[in-house]
Amino acid sequence: MTAPLPLDALHARLPSPLVEVTDDRLARHGVQLLLKRDDLLHPRIPGNKWRKLRLNLRAAAESGHHTLLTFGGAYSNHLRATAAAGRLLGFATIGVVRGAELADRPLNASLAQAAEDGMRLHFIDRSTYRRKTDPDVIADLERRFGRCYLVPEGGSNAAAAAGCADLGRELGGVADVVTVACGTGGTLAGLAAGLDRGTQCAIGFPVLKGGGFLDGEIQRLQHAAFGGRRGDWRLDTRFHCGGYARTTPELRAFADEFAERHGLAPDLTYVAKMLYGTYALAEEGRFAPGTRVAAVITG
Structure with missing residues (x-):
């Protein structure tokens, strides 16, 4: 198999654009809104997916891996992004998909795009999927597919958090508060670590019901990536x-x-919920007059 291409093949628009929004719903509370357009970073691997995959792809190439294996649901942006990155860089890709019953159904647009980019889809039952990090499940996947570089669900691990720290650094000095949607917590873990200490804070809006568990997951990721909790951040689970x-x-x-x-048009799964929460906080008076809020458009 041909070795993967250098990571430079994934050209990205850095830093991503920062666009001011004028909106009377915020202006009457003295709040200025900036949109951090991370969705424009790369045409196939937008926003936080590019940032979270970048160092994982480098580690895979440097360790001599030719195949990426990762996990996601039927509508996973992460699966699509990993498939696209694999195609662009020359990695084979395997997507382990939650829901064995989906194997007998036509592929939805998301999975169809991943398959078109060369991803081999492997459907497993939901009970097994919940145990996807167990050694016996990983061993079974390795027996089936051979040597693979494992990328966790959503791409969130220490490498992902380290990659997302650049997002915080790009916002240094330009916003008082940064808001972001949270699925697995990796983006917030890195973003908060990259912000200016003592002058900036981040608010994460979990898109899952009962998303308070992400507090512990974000701390775990920060410990793995940076050696401890970093930055001023909190979650709003409402x-x-x-x-x-x-x-x-x-x-x-x-x-x-x-x-x-x-x-x-903000996507309803992630970005719309973050913006909805950001506007609600302004209405509740949670931001002091004059606050500059940067909302991350993750794509």
Whole structure:
């Protein structure tokens, strides 16, 4: 098998653009909103996916791996991004998908795109998927697929957190508060570590119901990547809108209005929930007048 290409093949637009938004709903509370357009970093591997995969891909290449194996649900952006990166760099890719029943159904658009980029999809039952980090499950996958570089669900590990620290550094001195959606916590773990100590803070909005467990996961990732808790950060778990990939009429109405006002249609799974929470905090008076808030558009 041909060795993967150098990581430079994944050219990205760095730093990602920062765009000011004028909105009277925020202005009346004295809040300035900036959009950190990480969705524009790369045409195939947007935003936090590029940042989280970058150092993992380097580690895979440096350790002589030719195949990436990772995990995700049926609509996983991470699976699509890993497949695209593999195709661009010359890695074979395997996606372990939650839900054995999906093997007998037509592929949805997300999985179809991953497959088109060469990802081999392996569907497992939900019980086994919950044990995906257990040694016996990993051993079975290695017996089936051979030597692989394992990337965790959502790409979140110490390498991912270290890669996302650059996001915080790019925002140094330009915002007082940074808001971001949270799925597995890796982006917030790195982002917070890269912010200016003592003058900036980050707020994460979990998109899963019961997302408070991410507090411990983010601390674990920061310990693994940086040796301890880093940065001023917290979670607000109120804006999951029913759970992962769930929506409410209020969220959809907010997203439609935001798109009409600002020409950006936020995805309902992640970005819309983060923006909805950011606006709600402003309405609640949680930001002092004059606060500059940078909202990360992860894509």
